[in-house]
Amino acid sequence: MKKFLIIAAVLTVAAVIAVPVWISGNTKSVDVTTAKRGEIAVYFESTGEARPSQLSQVLSRANGAVTEVMVSPGDKVQAGDALFTVYSEATGGESVPAAADAAGSSARDELVRKSVVSSAQTYGYELSAFNEVMKNGIGNIAAETDTAFAVSSTAVSKSETVKSDISGSVIAVNAVQGDMVTAAAPVVTIGDTDHMDVYFFVSETDRSKISLDAACELSVNGSDTVYTGKIAEISDVLTADAAGNKSCEVRIVTTDEMNCIAGATVDVSVLTDAKEDTLLIDGDSAITDGTVMIVDEDNLARKRTITTGLVNDDYYEVTSGLSEGDRVILNQDEEINEGERLNIN
Structure with missing residues (x-):
């Protein structure tokens, strides 16, 4: 009898130890996130x-040929730096009326001289450039012109260098040496x-x-x-x-x-x-049809219906259905049932 009681006691102790171990071995393990207050932003x-x-399109100021381009795409320039030069054939000066012929050669020569001087001043030439003409006599100009009084003005050539109006980098160059350009055509683009x-x-x-x-x-x-x-x-x-x-x-x-x-x-x-100071749960929380599973203080699964607000890649904002500190089950492969006992990883 005594031996029987000893055996029964041993079996009872073994059962007390084995049952929790068996239960634990068959309990699902889950990962959880804790609901907490924080800030969420949506982008x-x-x-x-x-x-x-800032972009500046630098234009040609006259019709003519590009004789030099000083910059290439990618170059850094300062405001006032030279970019390109255009050689143009321009017409300007005071007209020489045919009626001057009646006033005699001296009057005609004076009008031609004034026209040449006016053209030189208009297009930026030094008057000394015309000294040779003056020495040979203004009359020779008319004498060597097939139709001296058929023309109404004097043709003057001009070479002009165009400069950048801003500091920056050369974005584009639309012409090379020898190209013909028209007035107001964009030749160089500068960007800040x-x-x-x-x-x-x-x-x-x-x-x-x-x-x-x-x-x-x-x-x-x-x-x-x-x-x-x-x-x-x-x-x-x-x-x-x-x-x-x-x-x-x-x-x-x-x-x-x-x-x-x-x-x-x-x-x-x-x-x-x-939003700031709002209730948040992890973006990997298992949400199905507006419900989540939480793990209560007894490690039992409990279903909660929630309402969400803002959502980004990291968080859900929860506007109702949860409290701060609730342990929410994250996405996993195994199905969790209401009231099921769980282990938390």
């Missing part, structure tokens, strides 16, 4: 292009590359997500350096691509000097909404 993501904040703006396109459906003065974060070619800026302009014109998708251009003014070249690819993040 609109896009890709844009860096462009100089020390100060960049960023341009990107936003679709017709996403246009309402952004607004003027919205804060932006910018990075060049995926670098870790983050620059800041704000939206300065949203185009009122939608343009369609080949597939018919409509979008409009947006300009960002940077508040930092971006270390990049014109045309560089820029990753754009535009702040669209943000």
Whole structure:
């Protein structure tokens, strides 16, 4: 009898030890996140292009031939630096009326002299350039001209060097030595590359997500350096691509000097909404049809219906259904049932 009691006692102790071990071995293990208060921000993501904040198209001032180009794309220039030279055939001066013939050769010669002097002054020549003409006699000009009084003015050639009006980098050169250009034709484009703006396109459906003065974060070619800026302009014109998708251009003014070249690819993040001191759960939380599973103080699974607000890649904002400190089950492969006992990893 005594031996039997000893055996029964041993079995009881073994059962007390074995049952929890068996239960533990069959209990599911889960990862959880703790609901906490914090800040959440939502961004609109896009890709844009860096462009100089100021562009200057330097124009030819006359019809003529380009005799020299002093710059190439990428060159740094200062305001006042010479860019190119154009040699032009220009017409100017005081007209010489045929009626002067009646006044005699001296009157005619005086009018021709005044025309030559006027042309020289108009086009920037030193009067000394005409000394040889003066020495040989003004009359010789008319004598050597087939139709001395058929012309109404005197032709004068001029070579003009055009200079940059801003400091920056040469973005484009549209002519080479020997090219013929017309007045007002753009020959060189200068950009203020020390100060960049960023341009990107936003679709017709996403246009309402952004607004003027919205804060932006910018990075060049995926670098870790983050620059800041704000939206300065949203185009009122939608343009369609080949597939018919409509979008409009947006300009960002940077508040930092971006270390990049014109045309560089820029990753754009535009702040669209943000909240502080709000209840958050991890972005990997298991949410199904507006419900989550939490683990209560007894390590039992409990279902909760929640309402979410702002969402980004990292967090969900929870506006109702949870309390700070609740342990929310993260996404996992195994199904969790209400009331099931769980182990927390």
